[in-house]
Amino acid sequence: MSAASLGRGLRLDASGAVLAALGLLLVALVGLPMFWLGLNALDDRAGGLTLGNFAAVLGDASFREPLWTTLILASTVSLASCAVAAPLGWLVARTDMPLARPIRSLITASFVTPPFLGAVAWEILAAPNSGLLNALWRAATGAPEDMHLFNVYSLHGLCFVISCFTFPFTFVLVANALDRIPAELEDASSILGGGVFATLRRVTIPLVLPALLAGAVVAFLQAMTLFGSPAILALPAGFHTLTTKIWSLFQFPPKPHLAAAAAVPLLLVTILLLRLQRWIIGRRSYAVIGGKHGQPRLMRLGPWRWLALAVALAVLSLPVFLPYAALLKAALTRIPSAPVTFEALTLKHFNFVFVEFSQTRSALKNTVILGVAAATIGTGIAMVLGYLAARQAVRGHRWIDFLATAPVAIPGIVLGVGLFLAYTRPPFMLYGTLWILLFAYLTIELPIAFQQIRSALHGIHPELEEAGRILGASRLRMLKDVTAPLLTSGLVAAWCFIFIGVTRELSAAIMLFTANTKVISVVIYDLNESGDLGPIAVLGLLLLAISFVVVALASRFRTQGPGRVVG
Amino acid sequence: MSRARNFLMALAAALLAPIAASAVEPSKITPELIAAARKEGKVVVYTSIELQMAEKVAKHFEAAYPGIKVQVERSGSERLFQRLGQEYGSNIRVADVITTSDAAHFVIWKRQGWLAPYLPEDVVLHFPKEQYDPDGTYASWRLSLSVMGYNTKLIKAEDAPKGYRDLLDPKWAGRMVKANPNYSGTALTGVFQISRELGWEFFEKLAGQRVMQVQSSTEPPKKLSLGERAIQVDGNEYVLLQVKREGNPVEIIYAREGTPVIISPSAVLKAAPNPNAARLYQSHMFSRAGQQMLIDSAGMRSYHRQTKVAPDLPALDAIKVLKDDAAAVADEAEKIKERHSRYFRT
Numbered sequence: 087m088s089a090a091s092l093g094r095g096l097r098l099d100a101s102g103a104v105l106a107a108l109g110l111l112l113v114a115l116v117g118l119p120m121f122w123l124g125l126n127a128l129d130d131r132a133g134g135l136t137l138g139n140f141a142a143v144l145g146d147a148s149f150r151e152p153l154w155t156t157l158i159l160a161s162t163v164s165l166a167s168c169a170v171a172a173p174l175g176w177l178v179a180r181t182d183m184p185l186a187r188p189i190r191s192l193i194t195a196s197f198v199t200p201p202f203l204g205a206v207a208w209e210i211l212a213a214p215n216s217g218l219l220n221a222l223w224r225a226a227t228g229a230p231e232d233m234h235l236f237n238v239y240s241l242h243g244l245c246f247v248i249s250c251f252t253f254p255f256t257f258v259l260v261a262n263a264l265d266r267i268p269a270e271l272e273d274a275s276s277i278l279g280g281g282v283f284a285t286l287r288r289v290t291i292p293l294v295l296p297a298l299l300a301g302a303v304v305a306f307l308q309a310m311t312l313f314g315s316p317a318i319l320a321l322p323a324g325f326h327t328l329t330t331k332i333w334s335l336f337q338f339p340p341k342p343h344l345a346a347a348a349a350v351p352l353l354l355v356t357i358l359l360l361r362l363q364r365w366i367i368g369r370r371s372y373a374v375i376g377g378k379h380g381q382p383r384l385m386r387l388g389p390w391r392w393l394a395l396a397v398a399l400a401v402l403s404l405p406v407f408l409p410y411a412a413l414l415k416a417a418l419t420r421i422p423s424a425p426v427t428f429e430a431l432t433l434k435h436f437n438f439v440f441v442e443f444s445q446t447r448s449a450l451k452n453t454v455i456l457g458v459a460a461a462t463i464g465t466g467i468a469m470v471l472g473y474l475a476a477r478q479a480v481r482g483h484r485w486i487d488f489l490a491t492a493p494v495a496i497p498g499i500v501l502g503v504g505l506f507l508a509y510t511r512p513p514f515m516l517y518g519t520l521w522i523l524l525f526a527y528l529t530i531e532l533p534i535a536f537q538q539i540r541s542a543l544h545g546i547h548p549e550l551e552e553a554g555r556i557l558g559a560s561r562l563r564m565l566k567d568v569t570a571p572l573l574t575s576g577l578v579a580a581w582c583f584i585f586i587g588v589t590r591e592l593s594a595a596i597m598l599f600t601a602n603t604k605v606i607s608v609v610i611y612d613l614n615e616s617g618d619l620g621p622i623a624v625l626g627l628l629l630l631a632i633s634f635v636v637v638a639l640a641s642r643f644r645t646q647g648p649g650r651v652v653g
Numbered sequence: 654m655s656r657a658r659n660f661l662m663a664l665a666a667a668l669l670a671p672i673a674a675s676a677v678e679p680s681k682i683t684p685e686l687i688a689a690a691r692k693e694g695k696v697v698v699y700t701s702i703e704l705q706m707a708e709k710v711a712k713h714f715e716a717a718y719p720g721i722k723v724q725v726e727r728s729g730s731e732r733l734f735q736r737l738g739q740e741y742g743s744n745i746r747v748a749d750v751i752t753t754s755d756a757a758h759f760v761i762w763k764r765q766g767w768l769a770p771y772l773p774e775d776v777v778l779h780f781p782k783e784q785y786d787p788d789g790t791y792a793s794w795r796l797s798l799s800v801m802g803y804n805t806k807l808i809k810a811e812d813a814p815k816g817y818r819d820l821l822d823p824k825w826a827g828r829m830v831k832a833n834p835n836y837s838g839t840a841l842t843g844v845f846q847i848s849r850e851l852g853w854e855f856f857e858k859l860a861g862q863r864v865m866q867v868q869s870s871t872e873p874p875k876k877l878s879l880g881e882r883a884i885q886v887d888g889n890e891y892v893l894l895q896v897k898r899e900g901n902p903v904e905i906i907y908a909r910e911g912t913p914v915i916i917s918p919s920a921v922l923k924a925a926p927n928p929n930a931a932r933l934y935q936s937h938m939f940s941r942a943g944q945q946m947l948i949d950s951a952g953m954r955s956y957h958r959q960t961k962v963a964p965d966l967p968a969l970d971a972i973k974v975l976k977d978d979a980a981a982v983a984d985e986a987e988k989i990k991e992r993h994s995r996y997f998r999t
Contacts, residue, residue, distance in 0.1 A: 148998075216881035231807065232828070239865065321833075322865050324998045334999075337835050338735035339987065421901070423879045442708040444725045510743045518745040600740055601697060601726045601747045612728060615836065616704055617872030 104562060108470060112489045115529040116496070119504025126346035126507055139347035149348060152326040155241065156310055157355075159327060162245040163309035164302045167253040172298055174253075174401055175260035180290075181385045183394045189402060190261060196254050196405040198633040200590040200607060202314025203626040204251040206614060207409030209318065210416050210623075212236035212243065216423035218412060239323040248315050250404040252308045256301030263297030264290070269383045282385070296367045303363045307356055311497030313593035314607075318614055328352055329499045329593060336597065342507060349500040356495040410630075416623035435620035439628070443621065445609055453589060453605045454632070456520060460527035461584040464535050465577055467528070472539035473565055477548060490536040493529045501526055502597030518600045526594040531587045535580040542576025543569070574643065582637050589629055677770045677789030679777035682936050687718065689929035695722045696930035699737065699751040701730040701838060701917065702795070703871040703892050706951045713946050714937050721930050729869050730755040730838025731990075741767065741924075749931035750938075752794050752919035754870070755838030756979035757986060759791040759918045769923040773936040779958045780939075784916075794919035794938055795947055796954040798890040798974065799843035799870060801906035807883040816909030817851060820859060820886060827863040830882035832870040834993050839870035843887045843913040845982050845989055846975040850910055853992060859886070860996035877903045887913075894952035894966065907967075911975040 130136035143149045174193070178186040211219050214234040223235040237243055267290060275285040316327040326334070328348065335345035387394055416422035419430045439446055468490070475487045493501070505526050509516035516522040546569065554564035570577065592607040599608045606629055613622045680686075690696075696714075700707050704727045711723035728736070730753035737748060751762075762768050768790035776785050776792045785792035801820075803813045807828075814820055820829060834841035848856060865882050867873060873888030878901040885893070890905060897903050919938060925931040937943050944960045947953040952963050962968055982989075 148995075213879075213881050216876075216879040321999050322867060324864075324866055326999065334835070336735070338731060338738065340735065340739070420899070421878055423881070438705065438708070442705075442712065444708065444711060444723060448724075515743065517743045518740065518747075600736075600745055601699070601724070613704070615729065615732075615868040615872075616727070617867060617869065617875040618704055619875075621704075 104470070105474070108467060109489075111467070115525060115532070116489065116492055119501060119508045119529075120496070122507035123346050123349060123500065123504040126343050127350055129343045129346075131343060139343050140350070143344060143347045143351075148326075149331060152328045152331040153351060155320075155325060156328040156352075159241065159245055159248070159316075160306045160310035163249045163252055164306035166245065166249040167256040167305035168298055168302050170249070170253045170401060171256035171260050171301060172294075174398060175257050175264055175294075176290075177394050177398055179261045179264035180383075181387050181391065181394065183387060183391050183398065185395060185398075189398050192402055192406055193254050193257050196251070197258075198586050198590075198630060198637075199251060199405065199409065200314070200592065200610075200626075200629065201248065201251045201308075201312055202318060202592050202607065202611060202614075203413070203622075203629070204405065204409055205247050205315040205318040206610075206619065206622050206626070207412045208238050208243075208247045208250070210412040210422045210619060211408055212238040214239065218415070218423065219408075221423065238319055241320075241323075241325070243323075244316060244319045245309075247319060248309045248312060249305075250409075251315075252305045254405060255304045255308065256298070259297045259301040259304070260294055263294040267293050272383065299363060299366060303359055306359060307494075307497075310355065311352065311499065311593065313499050313596060314611060317611070329497070332499050332503065333596065336503075342503070345503050346507070349497075349503055352497050352500055353495065356497065360495055410627075413623040413626050416619050417627055420620075422619050422623075435624045439621050439624040445604060446625070448602070449604045449606050449609045450628075450632075452520060452523075452603060453607075456523055456527060456605060457585045457588040457636070459524055460531060460588050461581045463524075464528050464531050464584045465539075465581045468532060468535035468539050468580055469570065469573070469577060470562075470565065472536050472543055473561075473569060475536075476540045476543035477551070491533045494533040496529070498526075498530055498591060498593030499597065501529055502594035505594070506597050517598065518603065520603055522598050523595060523603060523605065526598060527584070527588045527591060530591060530594060531584040534583050534587070538580040538583060539573065539576055542573055542579075546572050578640050578643050582640050585636055585640070586633055589633055677772045679772050679774040680932065680936065681774045682933060682940075686929055686933055686936075690718065690927075690933040691720045693927040693930045694720065695724060696927050696934045697724045697726065697747055697749045698934065699726045699728075699733050699748045699753075701728065701733060701753045702951075703727075703889065703895075706891070706895075706947075709950055710938070710943075710947070713943065714934055717937060717942075718933060721933070723934070729833075729836035730758065731834070731836055731841060734758050734838075737762075737767075746922075746924040746926055748922055749925040749927045750919060750921055750934055752917055753838050754797075754915050754917040755841055755982065755986075756793075756916045756918055756977065757842075757983035758838070759786070759920055760979055760983045762920065763788070763790045767923055769921045769925065769928070769931075771921045771932055771935060773939040775936070775939045775941065775944075775957065779941070780956050781958075784956045791918040791920035792939065793916045793956050795917045795944075796956060796969075797839075797915050797917070798907075798954075798972070799839050799887045799913040799915050800885075800890045800893060801908050801912075802874065802877055802885045802888060802893045803904055803906060804877045804880055804883050804902055805904050806902040807880060810904070813904070813906060814884065815906070817847060817855060817886075818910070820862065820884065821855075823862075825862060825884060828883040829862060829886050830865040830867060830873045830876045830884070830888075831859075831886040831997075832873055832888060833866055833868050833997075833999060835990050835999075836868040837870040838917075839889060839915045840887055841986060841989060842915050842977065842982060843870075844993055845985065846913040846977070847910075848989070849978075850975060856993065856996050860998075864997065866997055866999050874903065877901075889915075890966070891952040891954075894963070898952070898965070907972045909973075911973045914974045914977045916977055916979070 127139055128135045130138060177183045178190040211217050214220060214237040217236060220234045220236055238247060271289050272285050275289045280288060311329060313329040313333060317330050320327055321330060332345050332348050335341045335348065415426065417435055419426060420432050424430050471486050471490045475483050505522055506517065509522050550568055551564055554568045592611060595605055595608050596611060606625060610622050610625050707725045707727045711725050714723055715721065733753050737751065740747060763786065770789040772785065772789040780792060832840035834844050864886065867876065870888050871892045873885035874893040874896045876882050877885055878896045893903060893905055919935060921931045921935050941957060941959045944955040944957040948955055948960055948963050952966065954962060954969065
């Protein structure tokens with residue numbers, strides 16, 4: 087802080103030791119669970135190694151079917167997300183559509199909705215007989231009682247619901263990429279005689295392609311690795327996805343070796359896909375950022391802009407308006423499917439959740455503790471790693487890049503299985519404590535925080551840091567006193583991402599919780615297994631409120647000047 | 654006064670039933686036990702009873718013994734069985750009292766030496782002898798049936814199915830809901846008893862009827878009340894009754910072929926972190942007040958001889974019921990689950 091301590095205190099650069107510690111931590115977070123996962127997948131339960139578990143998994147139709155289902159599901163969601171996100175991203179970023187900004191913020195904010203909560207909300211909306219939309223449709227058309235428009239308990243329904251809560255990821259990537267396309271390139275195309283569509287096809291689309299592709303991969307991975315939504319929507323319809331299948335292998339009698347073997351295909355597909363993405367993007371150069379360029383020009387839609395607005399609002403209703411309206415209704419009425427009348431209104435679900443339900447308080451406490459701890463520690467780790475990678479500060483920075491993003495390739499449920507196997511035996515008996523959940527959250531959220539911070543660092547010129555180094559500060563000190571303050575908004579964003587990520591996470595937590603270490607997501611899942619929609623709705627709204635309060639508080643740091651976050 | 658009477662009754666019971674009482678002394682609620690339980694201040698109960706009922710039971714205990722909080726861990730019986738095993742396997746001891754709707758679990762846990770011998774006085778005095786373990790490690794806390802049922806708005810009373818075989822009629826395809834024996838002890842016990850009576854072909858055919866699969870046996874009644882499905886294949890009698898009491902258009906069906914009896918024992922765990930609170934809780938749950946409360950506010954049935962059956966439920970001997978056989982379920986549970994999963998694909 088003061089010049090004096092800058093001069094003395096840290097003459098000896100502790101960076102090396104810290105680096106080594108971080109490296110070890112990464113290995114522990116990622117390596118140890120994966121080691122046990124691999125070992126269990128190969129375990130013949132007689133002390134030897136075998137490939138028999140894989141044979142058992144692949145030879146059994148009750149595994150192959152979920153594998154296919156999962157691939158169909160993930161591909162469909164990926165395509166649907168792109169099909170919705172690309173035009174919508176273009177509308178909000180490059181046209182004069184009214185309300186473009188609020189629509190964009192709302193779609194981005196819909197990230198806070200946990201997918202499993204969205205699935206429950208869509209159950210209330212589109213269950214074939216009791217779903218509100220189906221009831222509305224029957225009332226409007228006079229269709230008979232046993233007819234329905236939507237059936238959420240089906241592969242179609244599952245694809246639809248997951249897409250609703252996945253396309254926002256793709257959308258954000260595409261819209262941001264569209265922002266960055268320099269107007270000059272599109273102008274050049276028009277000047278050379280290219281029409282609107284020629285420009286779109288020859289200039290704009292190729293330039294956002296990497297973002298779209300990244301969005302497609304993100305959507306694919308999200309759909310493939312989700313646990314909550316398929317458990318809520320597929321099991322009632324009598325089919326499994328790979329994640330629910332893996333989870334069911336932990337029911338009694340538990341078969342961890344088969345679960346581990348079944349988890350490996352999930353891991354391989356993920357790695358393959360990430361490689362493919364890198365390969366496609368890596369073949370071309372898309373350097374559009376650099377030098378000064380004009381603001382992107384907004385296209386005038388004329389009278390069409392109202393139609394565009396209507397379409398955008400309709401799309402927005404799928405992840406935001408309709409589900410939250412359904413949850414609100416379920417929270418305030420006795421029976422979610424009953425028509426809303428004054429007599430039907432009740433506060434009994436609120437009373438139950440806040441007064442009677444003995445788990446609310448501890449689950450809330452655990453969620454907030456874990457959210458804050460994971461966000462704070464994770465941001466810290468990501469900052470150091472992001473700095474080392476972005477500045478190429480040490481030898482082996484490529485390894486940092488790899489290790490910090492590697493967890494992307496580990497689906498939550500696979501990590502859950504791995505952590506369970508790693509930390510239920512000596513020397514690390516962490517099962518039953520919050521630590522094992524903290525490890526899971528840190529591992530899962532590290533990549534997104536790391537990428538966030540690394541890209542923010544690219545926008546900060548190293549001159550200031552070099553000045554600090556010349557004045558004798560160690561790398562760590564310089565990181566704390568110079569870089570971090572400049573990075574504040576990036577750090578806050580990473581912090582919020584991790585916190586919300588923790589509240590959304592179910593697939594690892596479901597493998598790792600015990601009675602005293604339950605989090606809200608697990609409680610909601612439990613409630614769904616016994617069909618208690620009212621309390622789920624109340625807890626879901628509570629979760630939303632917490633997320634907004636925490637994000638609002640965190641955002642205040644952004645405006646309070648530099649240094650506060652890490653001070 | 655009541656203590657003196659209790660003593661006499663205990664004495665009488667001891668004299669009349671020397672075999673049952675010989676292994677474990679029946680335990681009374683003593684001031685010392687209450688004081689020791691208060692000191693612990695909390696009891697953790699793993700239970701499979703419907704969640705709102707579970708919290709009601711907890712509040713009933715907390716009102717009787719202020720200063721002792723009940724932490725309710727509700728899940729399906731089979732899930733609880735798996736979780737307790739997983740936790741004990743990792744040396745985690747959280748649960749004080751456990752009660753599930755799969756009586757077979759208690760046979761297994763007793764064999765593993767996980768249960769503490771503890772017989773509340775009421776059990777010895779007022780419960781039929783076959784409803785508690787002679788070694789005193791568990792006793793039948795409650796009894797309910799796994800019933801069929803239907804939504805009266807969707808199906809007229811005269812059209813409603815009368816028994817299990819009626820469900821195979823193609824007209825009910827896509828209109829039924831059923832609980833999962835991988836999760837629910839009620840569903841598991843019910844599947845065992847029905848398959849014993851009707852053969853597994855029944856379930857094989859039923860699986861072809863596009864049955865909606867939910868996890869908990871507390872959920873089918875809720876799906877009926879929503880109108881999401883018209884008929885429940887299985888589900889708790891007490892929950893369906895509760896749904897009906899709340900004014901929803903549902904009706905219970907006692908199947909022509911017989912209705913499965915579901916007995917839910919309760920036990921104190923040997924490694925309970927709050928051993929005194931656990932015993933106090935167990936005693937309270939088996940007391941007349943605790944048992945009558947279950948009947949009145951939850952529509953449960955009880956083996957306690959001093960209780961009265963709920964006025965809106967038929968007496969047990971007026972219904973054709975299927976015989977329960979916990980020992981057989983203990984042996985066959987895995988096979989039943991595997992077979993059910995194969996047919997219903999979940």
